[in-house]
Every structure is written in C-alpha cells, then in structure tokens.
Amino acid sequence: MLDTVLIANRGEIALRIARTCREMGIRTVAVCSTADLDSAVARLADDVVCIGPPPARKSYLSIPAIIEAARRSGAQAVHPGYGFLSENPDFAEVCAEEGLRFIGPPPDLMARLGDKAQARAMMAAAGLPVLPGGDHPPEDAAEAKEAADAIGYPVILKAVAGGGGRGMRVVRDPRDLVRAFHETRAGARAVFGDGRLYLERYIESARHVEVQVLLDSHGGGIHLGERDCSVQRRHQKLVEETPAPGLDPSLTAHMCEAAVKAAMAVGFTGAGTFEFLVEDSDFYFMEVNCRIQVEHPVTEAVTGLDLVREQIRVAAGLPLDITQDGVVPVGHAIECRVNTEAPERGFIPTAGTLTDFRPPGGPFTRVDTHGFTGMTITPDYDSLLAKVITWGGDRETAIARMDRALSEFVVAGRGIGTTIGLLREVLRAPEFRAAEHDTMLLSRMLGAP
Missing domain, CATH: 3.40.50.20 (Rossmann fold)
Known part of the structure; x- marks a missing residue:
C-alpha cells in the first residue's frame, strides 16, 4: 500500500x-x-x-x-x-x-479517450451505440457543413479536447453552421489549445445518465450503478441522483453492463464514468471521464463504498475486493452543487469574503465543502463551494431531506451569490418531482432559449 x-x-x-x-x-x-x-x-x-x-x-x-x-x-x-x-x-x-x-488510467489510454472523436470511434468498435455523426473532425467549415447536412439538424459541434460542459455549440439552422464552426473552433483553441471539432446529431429533449465503473489491473471490473445528471446549466451539472428515476430498470441494467464491457475492452483501470444520452428507450454514448466525478458521493451513499479508497487500492496494484454481486445499492441519493454564482445574471461567478458560513447537518445529510467563515473566494478558480448529499429510503424522502438541508445552509458575504435558491426551485418543480425532466429543464424554468 x-x-x-x-x-x-x-x-x-x-x-x-x-x-x-x-x-x-x-x-x-x-x-x-x-x-x-x-x-x-x-x-x-x-x-x-x-x-x-x-x-x-x-x-x-x-x-x-x-x-x-x-x-x-x-x-x-x-x-x-x-x-x-x-x-x-x-x-x-x-x-x-x-x-x-x-x-488514474494509463497515460496512453487517457490520451485516446481524451480525444472525444477517437473515444467515440473506440466505443462504437466496443459495441456501444453512438449518435449519428461525422467519422472524423472536419478540416474546414465547408466539410463541417457537408457533414451537418448529411446528419440532419439540429447538430451539436463539440471540441475534440473539450470537457466539463465547455466547447459545445448547438446549431439548429443550416445558415448558422459556418459561423458557429468558426466561433466554436476559435473558442476551443483558446480554452483547450486544440481547435478540432466533431459533429453529432443533437437530441433536444434527452436525459443525461452516466455509469460509474471500477476496474483493476487483474482483469476485474464492475459497475456501481447509474446516476442521472439531467439538471444542467450551460451543459454543466447542478443536480445528480441515483438511481436514475423514471427509467426502465432493464434499460439502465443494459447500459451498466455495456459500460463495463466497453471499459474492459479498451483496458481501462481505476474509477471512470461512461456518459450517455437517453432518448425514450434508446441510449447513446457521449464520453468517458478518466477521473473521479464531482457527483461520486451519491454512488457512495447508496453502495457504502468509498470510491477514493478504491482508486488508491487499484493504483497500488491491488485487485478489487468486491464483486458485482456484492454491489447492492440501497435507497436513493441526491446531490446539489452549491456554486458561488448569480443565477439571475446568467450564472456569472461571484467573489468576496464569507462573513457567515454555516452548512447544514441532520440525519443522512453529507456536505463536502472547503468553505469556512472568513474564507476569501477569489475569481481565479471554479465557483463550486459545496456539495450537499442526502439519502433516503426512497426518492421522495431524499428530496424532502435535501430541501430541508438547503433551507438551513447559510452562505453570506458582500457580493456573494449562490445557487441555493434555484436548487430549491428545481426540487419543487413538477417535472422534476414526477421524474419527467430532461436536460432542458432549467432552460424552461428560466425562460432561456
């Protein structure tokens, strides 16, 4: 060790x-x-x-x-x-x-999976369904336009080196494709140092569901169930939960098994996440994350496993000490991300000194945070301040517990805004409560295009 x-x-x-x-x-x-x-x-x-x-x-x-x-x-x-x-x-x-x-995984595999276009091809070869899209990054706007016309609109342009919800642009009108290509490519160069893009058909109303996998270097591989990450702003997640509500259990079981099979096929080791879009009874591969996810605590809450511990054990060369049959999820867990942002001003980050910081407590409530009274929040880093995770025997209990926890959370400081109020609105939204939401929920709530 x-x-x-x-x-x-x-x-x-x-x-x-x-x-x-x-x-x-x-x-x-x-x-x-x-x-x-x-x-x-x-x-x-x-x-x-x-x-x-x-x-x-x-x-x-x-x-x-x-x-x-x-x-x-x-x-x-x-x-x-x-x-x-x-x-x-x-x-x-x-x-x-x-x-x-x-x-984490071996460097060569990280490089291949970090190239989103190459990862898409690898996963298609491993048997995962992918959305209709271009087979390779287009060389110029004309080639991109030709590919988009063949795929059919709307399409989404994605940075090959993108991640974290950045480097993406949806194009609904063919007349906007060339301009969008140039702007997205320039943005990708600036942010990621790589201007290559690829195209896929864009699903307007989909669920974003991911599968947590864990593999060792001895041929062992398991999944720890799925997480729903459909509540997003700017393609970035705000609320995650497990199990994914409102989906056919046979669909999620198939997704989980397919993710493990694909991970083993490419030689993945450690903790990783396979991300999918779900439309009706179909699912499509999006990307692989070769790291621990922000939302990993919900999986820990229902499985009782410490994913960081498992990562360290695998890195030390030890075999997994749990089998797939030993993974028995219990209950329901939700995570809400508390960001120092101003939702009413387009989620712009806010900064300042925390004059009063009191996270919630109570039964089956976990708060992962680095905040404390007197801490100065600078504009140099990501706006994530805390993650609140609640567990319940069922989804309704987990939601009620989360709403209670967020109502207790005090984050005060001159000029500092948070997502707490918006998160409570999401929890009370009829679509969310009925598990009929998709990735456009926040856009509809905020009246955004």
Missing part, C-alpha cells in the same frame, strides 16, 4: 481525498497556491507545499511545480482529483517517468 500521496488539486475534492487517505493511514501532501495557504485542506494535510501564485496556469496547472513538490515531500503517488490536470496524459506520463504512481 502507498504511504504518501500528493493531492494535485484544491477545494472540496482535495479535502475529500485527504480525509480518505487519513482513514487509510496514508500521509498526505497538499499543494497550494498563495491564495490557498490558509485553506481547509492546508490545515488538514500532513505536509503543505506552495506551488505558485493564484492563477491556475502558474500553480495547479504547472506540471513542473507539482512534480517538484512531489520530490520535496517524498510522495510516492499523485491523486489529481477532478479538473485541472486530472485528465492530462502528459502529466500522467511525467509522473510515470519520475517514478510516481498516477492515480
């Missing part, structure tokens, strides 16, 4: 990883920018290394700085969390060259 793990991340996920490591008797090293030296994870970790100034490109995205921190602290392994360098194959490769275990 590993004895020292460097956590190459910040915020609530860094704190969450540190807590599991402490339970496992593993020494932790936190890396922090100068803005995070007084953070919750810096206070909890066994060692802290400052890796640079607040801008992420000079700290949390600096591979040399993180590798140097690992050398100085005597770390054996690196846990990347999610975001930042978590799906960067170059980082994983450098870790391997430096003798550090990267807690």
Whole structure:
C-alpha cells in the first residue's frame, strides 16, 4: 500500500481525498497556491507545499511545480482529483517517468479517450451505440457543413479536447453552421489549445445518465450503478441522483453492463464514468471521464463504498475486493452543487469574503465543502463551494431531506451569490418531482432559449 500521496488539486475534492487517505493511514501532501495557504485542506494535510501564485496556469496547472513538490515531500503517488490536470496524459506520463504512481488510467489510454472523436470511434468498435455523426473532425467549415447536412439538424459541434460542459455549440439552422464552426473552433483553441471539432446529431429533449465503473489491473471490473445528471446549466451539472428515476430498470441494467464491457475492452483501470444520452428507450454514448466525478458521493451513499479508497487500492496494484454481486445499492441519493454564482445574471461567478458560513447537518445529510467563515473566494478558480448529499429510503424522502438541508445552509458575504435558491426551485418543480425532466429543464424554468 502507498504511504504518501500528493493531492494535485484544491477545494472540496482535495479535502475529500485527504480525509480518505487519513482513514487509510496514508500521509498526505497538499499543494497550494498563495491564495490557498490558509485553506481547509492546508490545515488538514500532513505536509503543505506552495506551488505558485493564484492563477491556475502558474500553480495547479504547472506540471513542473507539482512534480517538484512531489520530490520535496517524498510522495510516492499523485491523486489529481477532478479538473485541472486530472485528465492530462502528459502529466500522467511525467509522473510515470519520475517514478510516481498516477492515480488514474494509463497515460496512453487517457490520451485516446481524451480525444472525444477517437473515444467515440473506440466505443462504437466496443459495441456501444453512438449518435449519428461525422467519422472524423472536419478540416474546414465547408466539410463541417457537408457533414451537418448529411446528419440532419439540429447538430451539436463539440471540441475534440473539450470537457466539463465547455466547447459545445448547438446549431439548429443550416445558415448558422459556418459561423458557429468558426466561433466554436476559435473558442476551443483558446480554452483547450486544440481547435478540432466533431459533429453529432443533437437530441433536444434527452436525459443525461452516466455509469460509474471500477476496474483493476487483474482483469476485474464492475459497475456501481447509474446516476442521472439531467439538471444542467450551460451543459454543466447542478443536480445528480441515483438511481436514475423514471427509467426502465432493464434499460439502465443494459447500459451498466455495456459500460463495463466497453471499459474492459479498451483496458481501462481505476474509477471512470461512461456518459450517455437517453432518448425514450434508446441510449447513446457521449464520453468517458478518466477521473473521479464531482457527483461520486451519491454512488457512495447508496453502495457504502468509498470510491477514493478504491482508486488508491487499484493504483497500488491491488485487485478489487468486491464483486458485482456484492454491489447492492440501497435507497436513493441526491446531490446539489452549491456554486458561488448569480443565477439571475446568467450564472456569472461571484467573489468576496464569507462573513457567515454555516452548512447544514441532520440525519443522512453529507456536505463536502472547503468553505469556512472568513474564507476569501477569489475569481481565479471554479465557483463550486459545496456539495450537499442526502439519502433516503426512497426518492421522495431524499428530496424532502435535501430541501430541508438547503433551507438551513447559510452562505453570506458582500457580493456573494449562490445557487441555493434555484436548487430549491428545481426540487419543487413538477417535472422534476414526477421524474419527467430532461436536460432542458432549467432552460424552461428560466425562460432561456
């Protein structure tokens, strides 16, 4: 087993990883920018290394700085969390060259799956259904227009290197395709350093459902059920739950089995997520995430498994100590993301100092957060402040418990807005309560196009 793990991340996920490591008797090293030296994870970790100034490109995205921190602290392994360098194959490769275990899939597989167009082709070859789309990224706007006309509108343009809901544009009118192609390609170059795009048919009203898989390097592979992630803004998730409500159990069972089969076919190891769009009784592959997901706690709530612990065990070369028959989900769990954003102003991030921060408690209520009274929220990083997770014997109980928990959550500070009010509106929306919602729910609620 590993004895020292460097956590190459910040915020609530860094704190969450540190807590599991402490339970496992593993020494932790936190890396922090100068803005995070007084953070919750810096206070909890066994060692802290400052890796640079607040801008992420000079700290949390600096591979040399993180590798140097690992050398100085005597770390054996690196846990990347999610975001930042978590799906960067170059980082994983450098870790391997430096003798550090990267807690995630092999670098070459990360590279192939990180290329969304290549991942689509790989999964189609592994037997997963994919949406009608182009076989390769178009060279120019004319080729993109030809492909879109063949697919049929609406289509969605996606950045090959995209992720986290970014780098996507829906085109409903053929006259808008060329302009949308140029704008999306320019945006992809700016954000991801890669302007390649691919096209797929766009489903207007679909459910976004993902499957959690876990595989070791000894041929073992299981799934931990599915999660519904349909409540989104700008293609980014706000509410997740498991099991996915309102779907035929035979459909979700087929989806879960297909995800494990595909993961084994491509040699995946560790914890990963296969994301799908569900339309009526059909499902279509979207992408693979080679990291732990923001919404992993709902799976932990119904299975009783610690996914970070499982990641670490697999990275240490150990076989899974649970079989598929041993995964017995119980009850229903929901997660709401509390972001420091202003929903009434297009979800723009807000910043400032927390003058009063009181997360909720109570039975079957979990709060993953790095917030505390006196903490300064800067515009340098993602706006996620906390995740509230509730469990109930059934969905109605989990929803009622979540509404109660959110009503208790106090987040105050000059200029700081949150998504708490909007989240409570979602929980009370008739479509959501009836499990008849889809990815357009928030757009309808907010009157957005």
